[in-house]
Amino acid sequence: MKNNISDFELIEAYLEDSLSKKETDEFRKRLDDDPEFARQYELRKQTEKLWKDTTVYSRINKNVKQAMSESKKSNYYKPYYFAVAATIILLLSFYIVIHFLGEDVFNSGSSQMALKDSTEQINLLEPQIKYPDRKANIKYINEANADMDSIILDKLRNEKADTFIKFKTSENIKIEWTSEETGIGYIFVYDISSDYLLIKIPVQLSEREFIIQKSLLKKGKYKWYLFNIDKTGYFEII
């Protein structure tokens, strides 16, 4: 064993594989016999592992960020969006032309309905999701949808609840529905005890279920409502 060198140099020599076979055997024996030396060696190895983990983490994080950025960029330039934009422009032009010609075709019932539906469709494509301020029951809704949310709050507040499905705090809460509908719906969750509309989340109706992760809601009784297919349910967290 190289007696005249420090433990640091000895460990480094071992790690770069420059010790002779005899020195390597002595090194390993000392690791077994000398706890302080073994601790220094372990510290050195773990520092290296941590440093390498940090490098790997930074590289992966950078790649993920780049992939996210590229995906967003490709979304922005999808031909679909140009098609939607072109359709909207065409519809607007059509409306303006008819308006200036004095032919108020939108007075007919079916045309009014068509315009209303297309407007709602555009709103649903960009769902407004915010959450209530603790100081007020509803203080979070964009102007366009304020009435709808108030109606749903009143509906849930006044609706008689019958059977509450029980969940433990350690369980995910599964909200299920049956419907042939597709597209976007909204799930509202109402906390009976605090009288708050707690959650308003857009969901894909075709998925037929929505999971609220465990531990997010306190113990208590809740009502839920799935907007635009008119489904209601009740659950209790015990």
Next chain:
Amino acid sequence: MNVKTDKEIINGILENDDKTLRIIYKKYYPKIKIMVMTFRNVNIIADDIFQEGLTRAIMNIKAGKFEGRSSFLTYFSGICKNVCLKELSNNKYASPVIDDIAKADDEQQNFELIKFVIRLKDSMDAKCIEIINCRFGLDENQNTIVEHKKTGNVRFEKIAKKLGIKTDNARQRFKRCLKKLQQNISNHPEFSEYLS
């Protein structure tokens, strides 16, 4: 490769396939965003949670910690949820109840320590970072890890040649920088856990 199944996603991650990352983003980002939005009263940005969560998931998968007992989505959203809970517990307005949950559900082994070392690196001398990377066989500029047989450490003679300095200077510089690094990370509460 059109990645669809969990198995293909895992394989894509293991093969460092960038396309897989983009597919994961397109397939799962909306779900993660909805999950993030269920956290009330705290301003958490879904993009940050997704980026951090996916980085951790990939690290775990590469380290063989994903056993495939649940779907990739369940696993990934669980990690993202833990990142959210950690954010909440770091938030001074978070309730004590949320803090308890964050501690109980914390499965993010050593990631806080890794992030601590990243911050530490930012404040370190560039020459120290260079010599440590050289010794550990890392080429940070190219973001690749140079594989070395047996121990993975590069000899000081080679490092000295690369950096144009004397071998003994390379050894002394590494010793000084390593000691400083060890002193700093030893103070982190998670490092003793990491050592064990």
